[in-house]
Amino acid sequence: DLHKPLAGKRILVTGGGTRERIDPVRYLGNDSSGKMGAAIAAAAQELGAQKVTFIAANATAATPPGVERIEVESAEQMLEAVMGRLSANDMVVKAAAVADYRPKHVFSRKIKKQEDSLMLELERTPDILHTIGHSGYSGFVIGFAAETGEAAEYAMDKLRRKNCDLIAANNVLLEGAGFGTDTNVLEIYGPEGLVAALPAMSKQEAAKRLLTLAAERMAAHAA
Numbered sequence: 001d002l003h004k005p006l007a008g009k010r011i012l013v014t015g016g017g018t019r020e021r022i023d024p025v026r027y028l029g030n031d032s033s034g035k036m037g038a039a040i041a042a043a044a045q046e047l048g049a050q051k052v053t054f055i056a057a058n059a060t061a062a063t064p065p066g067v068e069r070i071e072v073e074s075a076e077q078m079l080e081a082v083m084g085r086l087s088a089n090d091m092v093v094k095a096a097a098v099a100d101y102r103p104k105h106v107f108s109r110k111i112k113k114q115e116d117s118l119m120l121e122l123e124r125t126p127d128i129l130h131t132i133g134h135s136g137y138s139g140f141v142i143g144f145a146a147e148t149g150e151a152a153e154y155a156m157d158k159l160r161r162k163n164c165d166l167i168a169a170n171n172v173l174l175e176g177a178g179f180g181t182d183t184n185v186l187e188i189y190g191p192e193g194l195v196a197a198l199p200a201m202s203k204q205e206a207a208k209r210l211l212t213l214a215a216e217r218m219a220a221h222a223a
C-alpha cells in the first residue's frame with residue numbers, strides 16, 4: 001500500500017530532552033519540547049506502522065493517539081529504555097536532545113550556598129545513538145543533528161561515526177527550525193550524501209517526508 005509504507009513495522013522514537021541530576025531539586029537540562037519526536041510518532045502511525053513506542057524525556061508535547069509512551073528522565077534511563085526494546089523494533093528514530101555531560105557526583109542532599117564559586121565536575125553521558133549503531137542491530141536507524149552551521153560536514157561525520165542509515169540535520173539558528181517551534185527545516189543525509197533538503201514545513205509534514213524516505217530505503221534493503 002503506497003499510503004501505508006510502514007505497514008507491519010514497529011517503530012521506536014525518542015524525543016524531548018534529558019535531565020541530568022545535580023541534587024534532589026536541581027538538574028542540567030535543555031530546551032527540547034519533544035515536538036519533533038511526537039510528530040515522528042504520529043507520522044509513523046499515519047504511515048501504517050503496526051506499533052509505535054515514544055520514549056519521552058521530559059517532553060511537554062502530547063502523546064499521539066495509539067502510541068505507547070515511556071517516560072524517562074536522564075540519558076542513562078533513555079539508554080536502558082532504548083536498548084531493552086531495540087530487538088522488538090524495525091526502526092529507531094533518535095529525535096531526543098540527549099545531554100552530552102552530567103554531573104560526576106550526584107548530591108543526595110540539596111547543595112548549600114557557598115561564600116565562593118562552586119565547581120561542578122561533569123562527565124560524558126553514554127552516546128545512545130552510537131551504542132545502537134555499534135550493537136549489531138539490523139533495523140533501520142535515523143539520527144538527528146542540531147547544528148548551528150556547516151550541517152553537511154557534521155551530519156556526514158555523525159552518520160559514519162554513529163553508523164546510522166539516515167541523519168536529519170536542522171540548523172537551530174534558522175527561523176522556523178529547532179527547539180519549541182511547530183515547523184522545521186530538515187536536510188536529510190544518507191551514506192551517499194545529501195538526499196533531501198526540505199523547505200520550512202510543519203514538524204508533522206517533515207516527519208512524514210523523513211519516514212517515507214526511510215520506508216523506501218528499508219524496502220530496498222529487504223528486496
Ligand code: C5P
Pocket residue numbers: 075094095096097098099100125126127128129130142143144145146158
Ligand atoms: O553528536 P550529537 O549529539 O550532535 O548527535 C545527535 C544525535 O545523537 C541525536 O540523534 C541524539 O539523539 C543522539 N545522541 C544520543 N546520545 C547522546 C548524544 C546524542 O543518542 N549522548
